[in-house]
Amino acid sequence: MNTRQQLSANGPRDPVPGLAVFPLAGRQGVRAAGEVGLTTRAIWEGVLEQAVREDEDVYYLELSGVTFVDVAGAGALAAAAGQLSDGRRFVVNRPPPALRRTLDLLWPGQRGIEVSAS
Amino acid sequence: MTTAVTEPFGPLDPFVHPAFFYRDEQDYLDGTLPFVREGLEAGEPVAVAVPGKNLVLIRDALGDDAAAVRLLDMREAGRNPGRIIPGVLRAFADAQPAGRRVRIIGEPVWAGRSDAEYPACAQHEALINAAFRGRTATILCPYDVARLPEHVVADAYATHPTVIHPGSRAARDSDAYAPEDVVTRYNVPLPPVQEALTFAFDSDSLPHARHVAVGEGARLGLVGVKLDDLALATAELTTNSVVHGGGSGVLRVWAENGYVVCEVRDDGHLGDVLAGRRPVPRDQRGGRGVLLVNLIADLVRLHRSDSGTTVRCWFAR
Structure with a gap:
């Protein structure tokens, strides 16, 4: 096979993108930056487990700095939303397109998730 | 069998x-x-x-x-x-x-x-x-x-x-x-491809595999939702290789007849003939990666062999 370009996982590369999480000021929730995938899944799930244990009606996930969420990451959010007590919800601000797409296709109308573009 | x-x-x-x-x-x-x-x-x-x-x-x-x-x-x-x-x-x-x-x-x-x-x-x-x-x-x-x-x-x-x-x-x-x-x-080897961008990945380079696929997809003319879908498909297939398919695999991306095609090959064995075709109960954790790929791609072809599994998916440009 001719390859136009042969890249290797063993060659020089940029640092692996991580996931950084910061508490929000003035409201309950976090701002996250980076990517949600296999390598950062534990961080993301930790955030969601903590969120389920909180007591405010709304838990904000500010995701404008998140560039990608994989299906397992979307599934963790859907599962956490399903565990929220009645009347509680996640407000997901400015999620990456992949998260919207996955939620629409695999968890349409999931209780406890409100997606916000602002 | x-x-x-x-x-x-x-x-x-x-x-x-x-x-x-x-x-x-x-x-x-x-x-x-x-x-x-x-x-x-x-x-x-x-x-x-x-x-x-x-x-x-x-x-x-x-x-x-x-x-x-x-x-x-x-x-x-x-x-x-x-x-x-x-x-x-x-x-x-x-x-x-x-x-x-x-x-x-x-x-x-x-x-x-x-x-x-x-x-x-x-x-x-x-x-x-x-x-x-x-x-x-x-x-x-x-x-x-x-x-x-x-x-x-x-x-x-x-x-x-x-x-x-x-x-x-x-x-x-x-x-x-x-x-x-x-x-x-019909479980046949997929037709050979003359020229493709090729990237060997493992757990450390998973995010890079997706970035490489998205970069090449964009260069080949994918935009908007289709490019997002290529990212999702690449992430799910490469993650499956790392978690279930022997820990590593090879990603290839190329253009073909109005489509961008993405292929992931690994050493894993996919025994379940209905993989990616069953609706998953809402409360089940995991097991939705190939299902999502089937829902978003314009065509998915799979080849299972003794030496591994190859999944190829097409996205219209």
Whole structure:
């Protein structure tokens, strides 16, 4: 096979993108930056487990700095939303397109998730 | 063949899955309209998922009754044959009250399906039997015998336990019914590719694999949702390789006939013939990666061999 370009996982590369999480000021929730995938899944799930244990009606996930969420990451959010007590919800601000797409296709109308573009 | 591959094809009852052969529009309406009307009269949920031109025929002939039928253009909803079971057939059937028979007309094969698509169509037709066995449903599959090649009609005898001939409404047993053979026969190595961007990945380079695919997809002309979908598919397939497929794999991306194609190959063995075709219960964690790929790609082809698994997916530019 001719390859136009042969890249290797063993060659020089940029640092692996991580996931950084910061508490929000003035409201309950976090701002996250980076990517949600296999390598950062534990961080993301930790955030969601903590969120389920909180007591405010709304838990904000500010995701404008998140560039990608994989299906397992979307599934963790859907599962956490399903565990929220009645009347509680996640407000997901400015999620990456992949998260919207996955939620629409695999968890349409999931209780406890409100997606916000602002 | 392993037990895991053959086991899903047991007795179908009460599931009914006839192929319906037609030669022209009159045959088509004579075979499909009574099927729909009998369902409506019995209070059964009815869906029709056929190519747009045939959908218009049925819709117009039904008149006001069309409002009670779920109508889908199979050229859109079923462009990827791997999407049809989870995204069309089971999506409709599973949403109906339990115990009531569900009627669906599903036409996944039409003249003009490409050589790349057809093996996935034949496997899909065979796998309907595994996905619906034991369920109270009837799926009638029209075949345009005037325009489809002979081998396609021969395959319909192998993927359907019964067959209805033009001018007849009676289903006759197919002597050639052998769905597991069809799944195996079309499990063929995917056509070689002359030139492709190639990236070997492992757990440390998973995010890079996705970035490489997205960069190449954009360079080859994918934009917007299609580019997002390429990112999702690449992430799910490469993650599967790392978690279930031996810890590493090879990603390739290239352009082909108006599509960007992404392929992931690894050393894993995918035993489940219905992988990515079952709807997943809402409360189940995990197991949705290949399902999502089937829902978003324009075509998915899979090759399972002793040395590993290759998944190839097409995204229209």
